[in-house]
Amino acid sequence: MKKAIVIGAGPAGLSCAYELSKKGVDVIVFEASNHVGGMSRSFNLWGQIVDLGPHRFFSKQKEVNAFFNALVKDDFTLVNRQTRIFYNGKYFQYPLKFGNVLKNLSFVTIFQILWHYIVRVLFPIKNPKNLEEWISNRFGKKLYTIFFKNYSEKLWGIKCTQIDADWAAQRIKTLSLVQAVFSSIFNNKGNKHKTLVDQFAYPNNGTGTLYERAAESIKKENGKIVFNKPVKRVLLNKSNKKVRGVELVDGSVFEADYVISTMPLTNLVNGFDQVPGKVKNAIDSLYFRNTILVYFEVDTKDLFTDNWLYIHAPEVKLGRVTNFRNWCPTLTKDKNTSILALEFWCFEKDKIWSANDNDLIKMAKEELSVINLIPKKDKIINSRVIRVPKCYPVYETGYMNKLDIVKDYLKDIEGLMPIGRYGAFKYNNQDHSILMGLLAANKITNNNQIDLWKVNTDTEYQEDGKIKDVLIY
Ligand SMILES: Cc1cc2nc3c(=O)[nH]c(=O)nc-3n(C[C@H](O)[C@H](O)[C@H](O)COP(=O)(O)OP(=O)(O)OC[C@H]3O[C@@H](n4cnc5c(N)ncnc54)[C@H](O)[C@@H]3O)c2cc1C
Known part of the structure; x- marks a missing residue:
């Protein structure tokens, strides 16, 4: 029987x-922490389930949706998405x-927007390399x-001219200003099906339900998951061309035919x-960017109606605020409070990362x-800080040339599959990481030649899928 070790x-x-x-x-999962779900875990905080910031699940991939449907079944709520940008003291949907932008901006600014757009249409930047060029x-x-x-710039901690255009290409719908205006005026008119932008399926007990149930299934099928067992390094054979197994931080060694690694790519390679x-x-x-999450419980039900807010205001470091009150009622149950998660992004060397709670x-x-954001009459009754290291692989311009060197080296090691968000240095959502996981398994069981590095590199835009096409319940 084939033997596989999964890291993470x-x-x-x-x-x-x-x-x-x-x-x-025969599969064994070594997990460094004491829980499943990684960055997509859910946990109990002050008597309520919360996630690590907002975790909206969406995908057009049928394998990924089949995974979600098989595990979550009908135990989800269709959440109407409402998210806004806070900028210059105003909220923008x-x-x-289009109408909302017109209402919130001055005539002069709107004229400038149009003028700059016309300039770019007439004189586009050829082969845009960075985020500024791509979006402009x-x-x-x-x-x-x-x-x-x-x-x-708040999120990545570097200038937009240093951020690779790859990131925008993966995450921003490739449409022009004219198409955006057109679709915001005519959005859904004559189209009765909501897209994955408007609504998302959210497991009733938090996004982590998916992974808790996957873990139950793995154990039922005689797979093993062991917690508090960080892997120190992946072991190779003498020629460094084939995987041999792993060594844990506690010194124990386990052998396997395959090692599927979701530990940070940097740690994997530096461990050889x-x-x-x-x-x-x-x-x-x-290199990676870290997140500090500050959770507050506020003694009111009525703060704001968004699932989360993007805080563009340059006067604060705060980048995003999630309000778990507005996800699904099964989370809050009969509580009369609101739990917020505030996100601050930083590098490991920044003072804020080592600041005390x-x-x-x-x-x-x-x-x-x-x-x-919180009216004076409302009080914060509980606070908690959670630090999430290495959660954003930084796509600095030219990063792909470096990653290609690493990929070429790793491709020659038989039986080793680095996958996942920090595991493959890819700005994955849950669905991309799930797809990589399913395809890695497929490679082992069907011995096919799928290139796992290609997942989440295409520019297919996932959010325009129709919700009716993805859920079977
Ligand atoms: C604030 C925030 C908001 C997000 N919002 C969304 C969203 O709205 N929608 C969405 O789809 N995605 C979202 N994501 C992304 C999503 O969380 C990730 O894409 C997903 O969790 C990545 O899965 P993964 O398995 O690749 O990595 P991870 O979730 O990071 O899991 C890796 C696991 O490996 C373990 N590990 C690491 N090193 C070792 C080691 N040496 N030995 C053993 N175990 C190890 C870790 O403890 C962890 O459990 C968000 C992420 C963040 C941080």
């Missing part, structure tokens, strides 16, 4: 182990709506400056005994009062 019990690792265990492969080409520089620049200098230089130039809570409260 997040969406990528568990979807792979789920599929392998069903096909009779996001995705942008589609929407003009003024609209880019208002709605994309500040937020992207010998790495060619070129590969070492390449891996050392790839009390200082972070104080800063978060001050920032909330700068943007007046």
Whole structure:
């Protein structure tokens, strides 16, 4: 029987182990923490289920939706999405709506938006390489400056001219300003089916339900998941061309025919005994951005109606605020409070990452009062800080050349499959990581030649799928 080791019990690792265990492969998952779900876990906070910031599930891929449907079944709520951008003291609907933009901006600004757009239509930037060029080409520089620049720079911690166009191509619908205006005026007229932008299926007990149920299935099929077992390194044979197994941080060694790794790619490569200098230089130039989540419980039900808000305002570090009150009623049950999650992004070397919890809570409260998000009459009754390391692989311009060097090196190691968000250095959503997991399993059981690195590199836009096409319940 084939033997496989999976590193990490997040969406990528568990979807792979789920599929392998069903096909009779002897599989063991080593998870560093004491829970499943990775960044997509749900947990109980002050008597209510919450996630690590907003976790909206959507995909057009039939394998991924089959995975969701098989595990969640009908235990989900269709949530109407409402998200807005807070900028210049005003709220703008996001995705942008033409009428709402007109209402909130001055005549001069609207004229500038149109003018800059016409300039770009007449003189487009050839082969846009960075985020600024890519977005300006589609929407003009003024609209880019208002709605994309500040937020992207807060998120990534580098200038938009240093952010690779790949990121925009993967995440922003490839439409022009004219098409955007047209679709925001005529959106859904004559089209009775909601798209994945308007609504999303959310498991009634949090996004992590999917992974808790995958774990149950794996155990039922005789697969193993062991917690609090961080993997130190992946072991290779003498020629460094075939995987041998893994060594855990506690020193124990486990052998296998396949190792599916979802641990950070940088840690994986740096764990090998010998790495060619070129590969070492390449891996050392790839880096991640971290998130600090500050949770507040506020003694009211009525703060704002959005699932989450994007905070573009440059006067605060705060980037996004989730309001779990507005996800589905099964989360809040009969509670009369609202739990918010505030996101702050930083690098590991930044002072804020090592600041103590009390200082972070104080800063978060001050920032909330700068943007007046909680009225004075409402009180914060509970606070909690959670740090999520390495959650954003930074797509700095030219990163792909470095990643290609690493990929070429790893492709030659038989039996090793690096997948997942930090595992493959890909800005994955849950669905991309699940797809990578399912395809990795398929590679083992069907011995096919799928290139896992290609997942989430196409520019197919997932959100325009119709909700009726993806859910069978
Ligand atoms: C704030 C935030 C908001 C997000 N919003 C959304 C959203 O709305 N929709 C969406 O679809 N996605 C969203 N995502 C992305 C989603 O969380 C990830 O795409 C998904 O969790 C990635 O799955 P993964 O398995 O690749 O990695 P992870 O979820 O990171 O799982 C990796 C697992 O590996 C374990 N691990 C790491 N190193 C080791 C080691 N050495 N040994 C053993 N175990 C190890 C970790 O503990 C973890 O459990 C969001 C992410 C963040 C941070």
